Amino acid sequence: MKGKRHxxxxxAALFGVLGFVFLVAAIGTDFWYLVDASKLERLSNSTERLSSHSGLWRTCRFQSTCQPMVNPFKPDTENITASHKQLLTLITLAGLSLYISYSAAALKEARFLMGTNRLLDHINIQFGWSLAFAWFSFVAEVLTGLAFLLMSRMIGLERRRDRSI
Structure with a gap:
């Protein structure tokens, strides 16, 4: 029984560390949302790059500079307390979930409305590997919680067995 507990x-420790690493990688990278307009760029013979990728904190054009998004945690926001920052983080995560479902529906509707124009056939919009890292983090954290619950159950059964002897 002791070997199983170990x-x-x-x-639990491994899943916890993996969950944290994936979460840090997901939050820190700029590949949550990808827009590939390379087909459109070739068709229009334009020198302007239309393709981009976005993270939680900034949007970047491919082969160009990144533009920061609004940062509610910048140093000059001294009047925001820690609890306000936590609430803003929770709202950001909830908004991100809504954004994911909304953008899929908006793309479907845009394709329907464009009909014969077919402009969107030359643009590839997808979610990137940063979002996949966030999901891996979520799964790892769930597995960590399940491992802790299993450990608790094992210890409880072991104590009951020891008391009955």
């Missing part, structure tokens, strides 16, 4: 505790 295995579960190491699994």
């Amino acid at each position: 295995l579960v505790s190491w699994s």
